[in-house]
Structure formats: structure tokens, C-alpha cells
Amino acid sequence: MDHSKPETFKPETSKPETFKPFFNMNIRLFKPSVGEEELQLIRESFERSWIGLGPNVSQFEAEWEKFSGAAMAVGVNSATAALHLALAAFRFPEGKKVLVPSLTFAATATAVLYNRLVPVFVDSDPVTLGMDLNDLARKYDKDCVAVMPVHYAGHPVPMEKLMPWARERGLKVVEDCAHTAGAMYKGQMLGLWGDIGCYSFEEKKLMTTGDGGMMVTNDPELFRDVKAMRWVGIDKDNWKTAQAYTTANRDAMHWFYEIAVLGYKYNMNDLAAAIGLAQLKKLPAMSRRRSEIIRQYMDGLEGVPGVAPMLPFEPENYCYQMFGIRADQRDEMMIHLKGLGIATGCHYTPLSIQPLFAPWGHTCPFVEKEHERLITLPLHADLTDEEVDYVLDGIKVFHEAVVA
Numbered sequence: 001m002d003h004s005k006p007e008t009f010k011p012e013t014s015k016p017e018t019f020k021p022f023f024n025m026n027i028r029l030f031k032p033s034v035g036e037e038e039l040q041l042i043r044e045s046f047e048r049s050w051i052g053l054g055p056n057v058s059q060f061e062a063e064w065e066k067f068s069g070a071a072m073a074v075g076v077n078s079a080t081a082a083l084h085l086a087l088a089a090f091r092f093p094e095g096k097k098v099l100v101p102s103l104t105f106a107a108t109a110t111a112v113l114y115n116r117l118v119p120v121f122v123d124s125d126p127v128t129l130g131m132d133l134n135d136l137a138r139k140y141d142k143d144c145v146a147v148m149p150v151h152y153a154g155h156p157v158p159m160e161k162l163m164p165w166a167r168e169r170g171l172k173v174v175e176d177c178a179h180t181a182g183a184m185y186k187g188q189m190l191g192l193w194g195d196i197g198c199y200s201f202e203e204k205k206l207m208t209t210g211d212g213g214m215m216v217t218n219d220p221e222l223f224r225d226v227k228a229m230r231w232v233g234i235d236k237d238n239w240k241t242a243q244a245y246t247t248a249n250r251d252a253m254h255w256f257y258e259i260a261v262l263g264y265k266y267n268m269n270d271l272a273a274a275i276g277l278a279q280l281k282k283l284p285a286m287s288r289r290r291s292e293i294i295r296q297y298m299d300g301l302e303g304v305p306g307v308a309p310m311l312p313f314e315p316e317n318y319c320y321q322m323f324g325i326r327a328d329q330r331d332e333m334m335i336h337l338k339g340l341g342i343a344t345g346c347h348y349t350p351l352s353i354q355p356l357f358a359p360w361g362h363t364c365p366f367v368e369k370e371h372e373r374l375i376t377l378p379l380h381a382d383l384t385d386e387e388v389d390y391v392l393d394g395i396k397v398f399h400e401a402v403v404a
């Protein structure tokens with residue numbers, strides 16, 4: 001994480017004048033922090049009358065390359081699209097296997113199905129809830145062609161162990177970075193340990209473009225066709241064609257394009273990129289605020305019976321999209337918090353017990369049981385200290401209010 005800029009994040013939303021404990025609170029689980037800076041760049045896009053794939057997307061890609069240190073970044077309209085294209089870039093033969101964690105959002109594994117490949121679900125590490133590397137080794141066989149580690153909640157998968165293991169077996173590595181953005185792990189940015197990293201800018205993420213995603217690689221040859229694949233197979237930016245058309249010495253073939261690869265309508269557009277450019281500037285401050293909130297949660301939860309942070313969060317070292325707890329009485333706790341106006345969630349129902357994945361399911365006994373204890377708590381950069389205390393108080397009185 002970038003701790004170099006000391007300014008603190010100043011949310012633009014109005015705050016309650018006075019803290020009113022235990023009533024009148026309505027605390028969202030996730031919330032994008034957007035305001036004037038984003039609107040200004042959207043306005044400029046309107047004034048240019050260019051809101052599709054255009055200069056903002058190119059600028060955002062260039063800035064993401066600078067921010068992440070990646071040799072190449074390509075903007076798309078979601079991380080779901082990024083994950084689909086990341087696997088497609090390798091052109092694996094149909095029917096090969098891809099190792100994915102069971103505890104993740106559907107998109108990690110639907111990307112496998114989109115590519116006519118077979119998901120192999122890997123159980124969670126009991127401590128971190130990330131991919132269990134022992135189970136990974138057990139699930140591997142010679143038909144596996146790739147592995148997709150998810151930095152669950154933002155907590156790094158031990159990439160220094162996973163990478164040599166994957167390389168020895170010739171596996172490609174696609175990092176699902178939907179829950180992280182800009183975190184360094186052992187001297188390397190998460191997203192650049194593997195062959196391709198995929199970030200999400202959906203509205204609940206560390207930064208947003210409404211919906212959007214970014215693919216990164218340090219091997220530009222891998223992305224040779226990716227720009228065409230994200231734009232219906234055309235490897236030529238529309239806005240550049242339009243620019244050529246308006247120059248005096250225009251080429252009579254300015255309209256020409258060739259379709260050589262199967263593409264999708266997955267491009268990011270200039271309105272999303274306008275939001276992204278403004279959000280990227282705020283990202284370090286928003287991540288720092290999230291870290292402060294997680295520290296407040298962790299300190300406040302110490303010694304509370306029946307409850308523990310869901311994983312060993314290190315908010316001083318990494319940035320987290322989610323915070324959560326493991327609770328002995330999850331459902332009762334959720335109902336209790338809901339009664340106090342506190343939104344909660346469960347991330348996730350493991351994919352290995354979802355009906356869609358039944359043919360490959362019921363293979364991850366630990367997480368298929370453990371997810372019943374998971375509660376996601378409110379985490380976003382606009383949360384106030386008072387609101388976090390309110391959530392903590394709600395958890396602390398649970399035993400008196402409900403159990404006792």
C-alpha cells in the first residue's frame with residue numbers, strides 16, 4: 001500500500017451531527033465514495049462528446065500501468081470480463097482443468113466455464129480462508145492447465161509458495177484481484193505475481209467506475225489479442241479512427257478494420273474511465289481509511305465471546321475490500337444487527353455447493369461447513385469512527401441481548 005501521502009480521506013457525504021447510540025442508524029455494508037472530482041471528469045467527457053471507448057480509457061490504462069508497475073493494462077467493463085479474457089488469452093484446449101477456490105464470487109469459476117474448461121474447487125486455508133495450498137496440491141492432476149488464486153477480502157494468497165509450485169507443473173496463474181487494489185506483498189504488487197491479474201471496479205470495491213475491470217500483465221505478448229478480444233474482435237480504437245478521419249491528409253482506408261479473433265463487447269467506456277481516473281487519485285487515502293476502520297474493529301473485538309475476526313487481517317500492510325467475523329451464532333447475530341440498522345452479509349456460499357457447479361461440487365469439506373459462521377460487516381471509506389463503534393457495541397451486547 002502507498003502510505004506516502006499523509007492526507008486523510010474526507011468523505012463528501014453528510015454525517016449525523018450527534019451520535020445517537022442504538023437508534024436512528026442505518027449503516028450500509030458497502031458504499032462507493034464518489035463526488036465532485038468524478039463529476040468534473042464526466043462533464044469534460046460530455047463536453048468532448050465522447051463517452052464510448054476513447055481517450056479516457058487509454059489514459060486510465062496508462063495511469064493504472066504507472067500505479068501498478070505493470071508493463072501493460074487493459075480496461076474492460078467488469079472483472080468478470082477480465083477473468084474470461086484472461087483464461088481465453090491462453091487458448092487452452094477444451095475440457096482442461098482450472099484450479100479455483102470454492103470460497104469466491106461466481107465470476108472466478110464462471111470464467112472457467114465460459115472457456116469450456118472444467119473447474120476444480122480448492123478448499124480454504126482454515127486460518128486465512130484463502131486457497132489452501134495443501135488441498136491445491138491434492139486436487140492437481142496432469143489435466144490442470146491453470147490456477148486462479150483469489151486474494152480473499154484482500155488478504156494475500158502466499159504467492160511466494162504458489163508460484164514455484166505452479167511453474168514446476170507448467171500451470172498458468174491468473175490472480176483474481178477483485179478484493180485488492182495496489183497492495184504490495186513481499187515486494188511485489190498483488191496482480192503481478194502471476195501471468196495476468198484482474199481487478200474489479202464494481203461499486204462495492206476499493207475503488208469504482210460503477211462497473212469496470214482492469215487486466216494487467218508483465219508479458220505484453222500475452223495481451224497481443226486482448227485489446228481486440230475486448231472490443232468485438234477489432235484491434236483498432238474507434239476514437240483513433242475518428243481522429244484520423246478529421247485530419248487533412250486522411251488515409252482513405254481510415255474506416256478499415258480486420259477481425260481476426262473472436263471478440264466480445266467487453267470494453268470499458270470513457271464515462272467509466274472518467275470515474276476511474278478520479279477514483280485512482282483518491283485510492284491511497286480511501287485504502288488508508290479502510291485500514292483505520294479495520295484496526296478499530298480488530299481492537300474492539302478483542303475478548304468478545306463467541307466472535308473473532310474472520311482472518312488474520314493486517315490492515316497496516318494490505319488493503320482490504322471486506323471485513324468480517326466468524327460467529328458461533330451467525331444467523332441470530334445477523335438478525336440482531338439488522339434490528340440495529342446494521343447491514344451484514346455472507347461472502348460467500350462456497351461455489352462447490354452451488355447448484356450450477358454440482359457436477360464438480362461437494363469437494364471442499366472445510367469451507368462448505370465454515371461459511372455458516374461468516375458474517376461480513378460494514379466497510380467503506382465513508383464510515384465514521386462513531387458508526388464503527390456502533391457496530392462494535394451491537395456485537396458486544398449480542399450475548400446479553402440475545403444469548404443470555
Ligand SMILES: Cc1ncc(COP(=O)(O)O)c(C=O)c1O
Pocket residue numbers: 077078079080081104105107108150176178179199200201202211212213
Ligand atoms: C472475487 C471476485 N472475483 C470477481 C468478481 C467480479 O467482479 P465484477 O463485478 O467487476 O465483474 C467479484 C465481484 O464481486 C469478486 O468478488
